[in-house]
Amino acid sequence: MQNSKTNQNNKVLVVGGGLGGIRTALDLAEAKKNVILIDKDYTIGGLMTQLDRTFPTNNCDLCTIAPHLSESNRQEYIELLTMTTVSNVSGEKGNFSVTLTSKPRYINLERCTACGDCLTHFPGCVRFNPGLDHRAPTCMRYPQATPQAYSIDLDKCEDVEALVKICKAGAINLDDMPINREIKCSSIVLSPGADVFDPSHLDYLGYSNLPDVVTSLEYERILSASGPTGGELLCPSTGKQPKKVAWIQCIGSRGLQKEAGAYCSNACCMFALKEAIVTKERFQKDIETTIFYMDMRTFGKDYELYLNRAKNEFDVRFLRSRPHSILQPDGTTDLTLSYTKEDSTKRFEEQFDMVVLSTGFKTSADTRQLAEKMGIELNSDFFPITEEFNPVVTTKPGVYVAGTFEGPKDIPETMVQASAAACLAAADLPETIVEAQAPKEELVERDVLLEEPKVGVFICDCGDNIGSVVNVDNLVAHAAALPYVAVAKAEGHGCSRSSMEDIRKTIVEEGLNRVVIGGCSPRTHEEKFQDLLQKAGLNKYLVEIANIRDQATWVHSGKPKEAEKKAEDLIAMSVASVVQAHPLEDQTIPMNKNVLVVGGGITGMTAALNLADRGYQVYIAEKSDKLGGLANFLLTTLEGGDIQAFVANMIEKVKSHDNIQVITRALIVDHSGMPGMFTTGMQSGPQMSYRQIEHGITILATGAKSNRPKQYLLDESPLVKTQLETQRYLFENPDKVKQWQNVVMIQCVGSRTKDNPNCSRICCQNAVKNSLAILDINPDARIFVLYRDMRTYAFQEKYYQMARERGVVFVRYDQDKPPVVEAAGDTIDVTYYDTILGMNVTVCADNLCLSTGMIADQESNKELAMIFKLPRTEDGYFLEDHVKLRPVDMPVPGFFVAGTAHSPKLIRESVTQANAVAARAQTMLAQDEISLGATAAIVDGKLCAACLICVRACPFGVPFINADGYSEIDPAKCHGCGMCVSECPAKAIQLMQFEDDRILAKVEQLFERITA
Amino acid sequence: MENFEPVIVAFCCHYCAYTAADMAGSQRLPYPSNVKIIRVPCSGQVDSLHIVKAFEKGADGVYVAGCLDGDCHFKNGNVKAAKRIAYVQKYLEEIGLESERLEMVNISAGMGHRFAEVASTITEKIRKLGPSPIKASASL
Amino acid sequence: MITAERKPLEELIEYIKPFKRILLLGCNECVTVCAAGGRKEVGMLASGLQMARLKSGTSVEIQQHTIERQCDPEYVEELASMIDGADAVLSMACGCGVQQIAMRYKDKPVFPALNTKFMGASERQGVWAERCQGCGDCLLGITGGICPISRCAKQLMNGPCGGSTTGKCEISEDVDCAWQLIWDRLKTLGLTERYLDIIPAKDWRTGGGSGPRKIIREDLAE
Structure with missing residues (x-):
């Protein structure tokens, strides 16, 4: 953490640690910019963590982005302050002074090991979300479940001293005080989110007195496996599964009720569809689901298909009507909706078991105050007033907004705005002289290939987490007797500074060439110990972690004998496996920092200008003979913005920019290379002359027709x-x-x-x-x-x-x-x-x-998709990597998509995506080389029968039969899943780090011990 | 036989079931210690050979735990794994082993509860089936 | 390629019952490509046989080995010492490979682990279909590139028969009528007049009707 620089303005303050704020912070950190991320809650995560599943994939998908995030950048560039709010702001763009106030947590995060003893003994006064999971276990998938520690509610604690004593780590600190700190920053991104409309005062809906009338968010919790009903769909009043569920749309939106916003809340139609579909999918097909709506607003990318699925596949019933009231006849648990239909003047009454109110977004009093402190202007609905063509720019220079605080929206749009805000906020940072990084100590790796394996086993007691359940000394003794083990040692907290140093020393002094750590999960700690091995002069892939805490002592604490035996097994298996390990090299390739933007409309030009301003060389390849695209035909926006002036101004900037080269009448004809070093060939100009461009990033902004x-x-x-x-x-x-x-x-x-x-x-x-x-x-x-x-x-x-x-x-x-x-x-x-x-x-x-x-421009998109090997949607638009969480990243690293090439959208929205793409591109451009890890499949050509089974098995189309007649897998393109390995009939392929002999060594070791 | 403690190998996908196992840990959800986890990058990487070798060496049960349908980090590894398991189950029958000793399960990363539950049910099931006839004979 | 499938385990167990040391021999050619007898299947079978043995209370020593091609004498020659150390050989090659081994190592029992099925093509991952019966007098030039001998259940030379409905053969809905395919292809090629030509009765002598066949390339043969 670069705390030493707290007093400098070389950073961005991000307010709000929901999905948007996290995205903004990560984009900045990955682009090597310093960030302070604050949230008023005691862990970060925001509203999404309360959702069971998300549309349109009906998955919780956070896990799919997590592996791409680089741990070290997070630690190095993000300072996270929870339970923290903004008290005061002064200064201006480039030089803000902000006072932050943190509430006391009464727990020292440095010491807390999240062991849970305090919660077990004093459940009343400890606040804990294991990461985020208490509300939605699916979201624990996200390693950002941060901080993974507890907080104490002192007011509820009766025996404070006993509480302090229970913590063996000594992490409970009663003297914790609210802390005010002054920070300086260049720019501020506000993404504090919005509240959900509270329908309690609308008596005709009966929300406050009828238990079976719930809001959509509450219904979401009922569906959730971690919710109050343990994932069963039950009526709150009767505890029985409902047979008929109704949704009523636009509660608190479109200005219909008292205190409702005049705006449409944007996401509720999809939200209701998802809940109705999930109800059918997960529970009984025969539960009747009815949606009472005014207009079904499924305008997002492929959302209409979701609506059609709901209608056709899931038989969700749609009634265009606004029910007049929800009443409960005396002595029953039925809910009676009275409504009229659009083709009738009659009044209908219908009974339902549950009614879900699709409540919209509303700004909260807190965020209004925040806006006031920031000095940004709000509109009549208390959302920020933003620039007409650039919705993340507020009335106050240097202050940007994203997510539902900017206006009601769904997750993909929040993600896009968050990235866009990151891009603009980063632009306000002072020019950093690329610090001549203290030349990293050249780590010399000892060549161990010819050495006999010499394994060191280091076993943690992890405080009481391991040591109180099993006898670590017994484990050490057992490990010491295993083949090839030269040293076995107890290490206390293996990940503590002193233990790490001791392990390093032992490796060097004893000349070890393989290491096993008996401790916690490799998911969280592998990287740390890999770094340690490097420091000790060993290849980082010569370590293996036996997960004896999370997968033994924590789960078998009631049976210490069994736990100890299992821990012995796990350690022995790891030893057997690490003996088979060999040094591996991370695949890295140098990053070419030029950018190719395909398409010279507003989107392409916006992205190009952002990146060119940051000093990157940008090529714009435009198919037609002039810049501007479809916007050349547009005059004004709905809000009255002058599009012609906007486009003209932008074209002027692009043309006069030193770092931008515009290539008109450009037709892309070929493409090769890999992320970070692409070569694209095109014909251009009146003569259609051929040229090639080398670039590390490709941005698709080809627009639509x-x-x-x-x-x-x-x-x-x-x-x-x-x-x-x-x-x-x-x-x-x-x-x-x-x-x-x-x-x-x-x-x-x-x-x-x-x-x-x-x-x-x-x-x-x-x-x-x-x-x-x-x-x-x-x-x-x-x-x-x-x-x-x-x-x-x-x-x-x-x-x-x-x-x-x-x-x-x-x-x-x-x-x-x-x-x-x-x-x-x-x-x-x-x-x-x-x-x-x-x-x-x-x-x-x-x-x-x-x-x-x-x-979509079918022809040219099809052509480009073939040349660049990119997927498209059925209707011909480019298909992003993840509709929800990576809306502008293409599945092929180094490719991004923005604007109407992605799906139809307005200029404001295209500009936002263009900014977002620029931010995402910068996360790659900030690197000098790209590391691809070492887990790749490697073919032994001598064994290969060229049967094509791997070629067909690979989900990413990487293997091919080379000119020598055997299969070849480009390690830079291999995703490391190992599917080719398991299907190869000649056993000619091995997945590095997960080679067959390592997996089988574990199996054999496990049973050798048992049969022995 | 009364004291029979089966040994069960669980091949767990790093992205889901392995994480769920860790989660069961952090929530202190007990399950039988009979289950020994081997981490793999994807359930689709688990080779039929790994499974039969485990049985040959004396496993009483084996299961492969992959992501929920549609959640595979590598598109379809879990689907491939499920097909492979069905294939190996038939082979086990041919060998004379109960195919119930092998199972494919789907667990998302967040399902610590489910991980513990699955581990317990499978252990109970194998306990009822009794020791693997292969192990029983091998130790004769 | 030649396609094959593993024999039922029961049959194989019976073969090797009397023996203690088995050489389980894979082939890295056709049977690897059709996932029947390559290194992977050798491993699977070795494990399966071992388990079956263990289950019956005995055990067996199985050496696993895979060579480039079992149908060539030079490759087979290299096995000499290995075969020496085995009581019997279980070959995972096609019938050609099994015989080559049996010919060379006359005093060693050799058993087939596979049933050799047909000459076929790969339709998609994991699916192989019969395409050729080696009739020795290829008709594909006049039947639009579709073989009525291997693909028509009745091997009709002038089809289709009355059992062809909506393009499928009467033996199964999963089997295309070869003559429908031939007609469709001829239509695409604009050669439908060729369909009217009567193909004379087939002379099966080239197809093995007059005994085992042999090809001799005089320029190469020593």
């Missing part, structure tokens, strides 16, 4: 235009617009159809935007918007509301009964079925605007 389906007389009648054309027409021909009497807009033209199942995301707000623009020119125009679901998410809802207030008529149509459009001389007749009137209505429109949305 505006869709143009042959429907509703488009391209047949001059009166039919796309929304894009309409906007320009309004701008160029206001006089003609003044003549319009009736205008009709049809939504979802070419989107949410069989051929293109996804939602284009941008069209609803486009229709609202153009409607308002038409009314500005011609207030008497009558505008009819024919829609399927209005998806004006988040703050767009306000404009939808405004459009309705100004008289725009919104009429829902059914996909099975689309409007009929006929040319009728100077007008266009649009006939639609009005469900409320129960009859067809024909409008003679002067103009018909079609919301045609976006589609």
Whole structure:
């Protein structure tokens, strides 16, 4: 930890340790920037840790990112302060002074071993989330479950002295005091999250007195394996499994209830879908699930498919209605919902066993105060006012926002904003002179290949954790008698500084060449002991850890004899295995620090400018002959931002930037290399001359196309235009617009159809935007918007509301009964079925605007995907590594995707993704070389039968039959799963670190002992 | 026979079951010490040979613990492992060993409880089956 | 390639019952590729046999070895000392390999561990299908590249028969009608007129009908 620099401003303060804050901190740390991460809670993790599973994968996926995070960077660059809040802020961008106040934890984190004795004896006064798991065990997967220690609630403690005594590590410190500290920083990222709307005061929903009316978050806890019902779905009132569950959407959102926000909370539709699907999936198929909704807003990437699955595969019932009330007839446990349907005027009553209120996001009083202290302005809903094209930039320079504090959103968007904020916050840091790092002591590795194995076994007592259950001396004696063991020793706390030094010395003095540690889990401590071996002059892969704490003494403490025998076995197995270990080399390759950005639209240019400003050489390869992309055709945003000025300004900056080279009319034709050192060939310019670019990072910002389906007389009648054309027409021909009497807009033209199942995301707000623009020119125009679901998410809802207030008529149509459009001389007749009137209505429109949305550029994406070997979604967009947690990283390291190449989105959202990509790219660009670890599969060509089984077995397509006729696996591309190894019929492949002889040595050792 | 303590080898995926085992530890959830864990990078790496060798050497039971469906860090290792287990089970029957002595289980990293539960159920099951006929004869 | 499958363990146990020291011999050629007799399967079988033996209260010494090709005398020659130390050989090669060993080591009992099945192609991971019966007079040039001998259950030269429905053979829904495939392929090639040509009755002498076959390359043969 670089505490010594606390008084310097060379760092970023991140407020809020939820998923977003963690992402921001990790991005900065991996890019070698100093971070202070604070959270008011006593561990970090935020709201996501309360979720059972997440949409659309229905998994808890945190584990899949954890292995990619580098432990050492975390330790070196992040200072984590829990139970800490901001008290005061002064100064300005580049030089803030912040006072942080930490509440007392009464536990010394340095000493606490998380043994749990205090919790066992004084459960009332100890606060503990084993990492994060108390609420959701799935999230313990995340090694960031930090700090893994306890905190004491002194007010609840009756016998303080006894409590202090119980802690053998002496970690309980009653003198702990609130601490104020002054820190300096260059920039601040706020991601304190948001609260969830509390529906208690809405008496007609009965939330406060009917136990079976729960919020969506509470329902999530009921579904969760670690929840109050142990993962069983039970009605709180009866303890029986419900047969009928209903969800009511928009509770606290869209301005419908008292104290509700005017905005749409963005994530609740997907949230409810997930809960309904999981209910069916995990429990009984025959539980009836009904969602009462106003508009299903599944506008995210592939979210529409999720909605379709809910409808078609899981039989979730959708009722477009807002129930009037939830009542409970006396003497029953039923919940009676009364509602009306959209095609009826009758009142219906229906019984349910449970009702889930889909409560939206709301800013909390705490965060409002925080905003005030920071000096950032808030909008009328108390969310920060942000820059029109850049939603993470607040009104105060140097202060950035991300996540649900910025506005209601789901996890992927939070992750994107968090990375984007990291990018911009890092840009405010002072130029760091790359410190001529004190030349690392060249670690000389002893060559042990020809030596007879000489094993040292070091066994920890880990305080009482091991020592109180088993007799460590017995273990030592047993280990000493094993073959090849030269030294066996008890080491107290093996990971303590003094023990580590003792182990190092012993290795050197005794000339050991293999080491076994009997202690805790290799998951947490392997790296530490590997470092130690290196310091002792041994290859770091010559150590093995026998997990005798987590997997023996902790779980068999009630049977100490068995525990001891098992510990003996585990140590013996590790010795047998380490004898077979041989020195391995980490695969590293040098990092080329040039960046190739494919696509010169707003997204590509934003990413390029960010990286070029940091001093990296950037190449923009643009397919057309000019920069700007689709934005060249756009005029204003919904909020009134001037897009043309924005684009022009950006193009100017790009063109004049010393570190950016723009290549227009560029056609990418070939690509080779590996992460960190790619070579891409392209033809460019009028002559299509060929050139190659060497680069370490590739950013895909290829955009999407505006869709143009042959429907509703488009391209047949001059009166039919796309929304894009309409906007320009309004701008160029206001006089003609003044003549319009009736205008009709049809939504979802070419989107949410069989051929293109996804939602284009941008069209609803486009229709609202153009409607308002038409009314500005011609207030008497009558505008009819024919829609399927209005998806004006988040703050767009306000404009939808405004459009309705100004008289725009919104009429829902059914996909099975689309409007009929006929040319009728100077007008266009649009006939639609009005469900409320129960009859067809024909409008003679002067103009018909079609919301045609976006589609992926199939041809060029397909081409690029083939050249770069990248996956795409079914509808042709690039598919990121992890939809939830790595939304801009591609599965191939070194590749990133942003903007509409990822999925349809607005300019603000594209800019945010572009910033995010720049941050993610910098985490790689900050490294001088890329280490790929040593766990790779290696083929023995002499044994190989070239049968192709490995080629087919590899999930990543790495093995190939080389020119010499045997299989070859590029260790730089191998992910190290070992599937080829286990399928090879010639036993020609071995996985380093997990070789067959090492695994079998363990097996044999285990039984040798038993049969002996 | 009454004091029969089976020896069971559990091949555990580093990303899920092995982590779950650690989790069972940190939550102090007891399970029988008969279960000996061998860490592997992915359940898909566990070779049929590793399994039969374990039985040949005297294991009373073996199980392979991989990630939940769809959660494999390497896309489909757990699916491959499950198929392999089914294949080896048939082979065990051919040899004259009860196929119940081998099992595939799926445990996510967070399921410390489930890890302990699985370890206990499998140990109980093997205890009921009695010692492996191979070990019993080998020690004659 | 030649495909094969392991024999039931029971049969193999019976073979080796009288012996104490067994050489279990793999082949790194076709049977490795079809996952029947390579190093991996040698290991699996060794373990299985050992367990079966242990279970019956005895044990057996099994030496595992895999050579490049059991059907070539030079490779087989190298086994001499190893075979010396064994009471019997259990070969995991195809029938050709087993015979080569038996020919060379006349006084040593040699047993097949595999059933040799057919000449086939790999359809996908783990699936092999019969493609050729070695008739010695290849017809593929006129049948659109699809062999009616190995792929038609009736080996019809002028098919299909009446049992072909919706492209499948009457013996099983999983078996494509070879003649449907031939027709489809000829159509793709624009050669449907060829379908009208009657293929004369097949002369099976080239296919082994007149005794064991041999190929002699005079320029190479010594």
